[in-house]
Amino acid sequence: MSVPIGQYENGPVAVRVEQLTRVYGTDRQRVSALAGVDAAFRRGTFTAVMGPSGSGKSTLLQTAAGLDRPTSGRVWLGETELSGLSETKLTKLRRDRIGFIFQAFNLLGALTVEENIVLPSRLAGTRVDRAWLAEVVHRVGLTERLTHRPAELSGGQQQRVAIARALVTRPDVIFCDEPTGALDTQTAADVLGLLRSLVDAHAQTVVMVTHDPVAASYADRVLVLADGRIVQDLPQPGAVRIAEVLGSLGRRRTMQGADS
Incomplete structure (x- = not known):
């Protein structure tokens, strides 16, 4: 049974992928990064995407965000199917409706x-909503830092600038690829707490690729990929359960390698 575009189980959907495949290389050296992935990301939720290196998690993010074209399958942003868009229209959609x-x-x-925050709007030639800009800057705690240069900021503050830049266009969804990977533990917790608050208080949709079970524990849901397929879909599992699942998956892959 097909799922109506824009609706999925518990409510409206921000992004949906259907039978998504992505193959790289030639016939002799083909690598299947995604192998028929179906997933939906509801509006106002925080989803973490995890898996071993080479599992397809970054490829899933890139194809769902319209940064890469799938080999086959379909992607919807709300009720807009991306496969039917020209490169020009796809670029405009990413600029106007997706944050990175x-x-x-x-x-x-x-x-x-x-x-830095308003640069995407300037490049697009669109007017900056000053009231919304002020609200976004307040949300991320940068009101007193607007005239500073990046070199004058800590790593966490620089990531907050990147978050504000992603928010200022009022995106339908924010895609994050290891957003805390370059941050220390406390700063990472602050940034993850900010992303969590954007979901809880402002109904923002966040999809985050991460390798860190603690980071993933901030999410409402964790998708675990292996060999280009979703092997676990875990609602609010917590860091310990996430680590157990990833550890079990790693042991299984090791045993398979030993048997081959």
């Missing part, structure tokens, strides 16, 4: 905090 946060903060050192 990466491990590398990707800030321009010559610009101030405010200039």
Whole structure:
């Protein structure tokens, strides 16, 4: 039975992928990064995507976010199917409706905090909503830092700038790829707490790739990938349960390797 676009089980969906595959390489050296993945990410939820190296988690994020075209399968952002969009329209959709946060903060050192936050809008030639900008800056705790340069900020503050930059366009969903990987434990907790508050208080949708069970414990749900497939879909499992699942998966892969 097909799922109506924009609805899935418990409510409206921000992003949905259906029978998603992604194959790299030639016939002689084909690597299947995704092998028929079905997943839906509801609005106002926080999902962590985990798995061993090479499991397909970053490829899932990139294809769901429209950064990479799948080999087959379909991706929807709300009720918009991405496969039917030209590169120009896809670029505009990513700019207007999707936010990105990466491990590398990707800030321009010559610009101030405010200039970095509004840069995507400036490049798109769109007017910056000053009231919304002020609210976003307040949310991420940067009101007193707007005139600073990135070099004058801590790593956690730089990541907050990246979060504000992702929020300022009012995105339907924020995709995060290891957003705390370059941060110390306390700073990572602060950033994860901020992402959690954006979901709880403002109904933001967050999809985060991470290798860290503690980071994943901030999520409502954890998807675990292995060999390009979803092997576990865990609702609020907690760090200990996540670590157990990943450990079991690692042992199984080791045993399979020994038997081959």
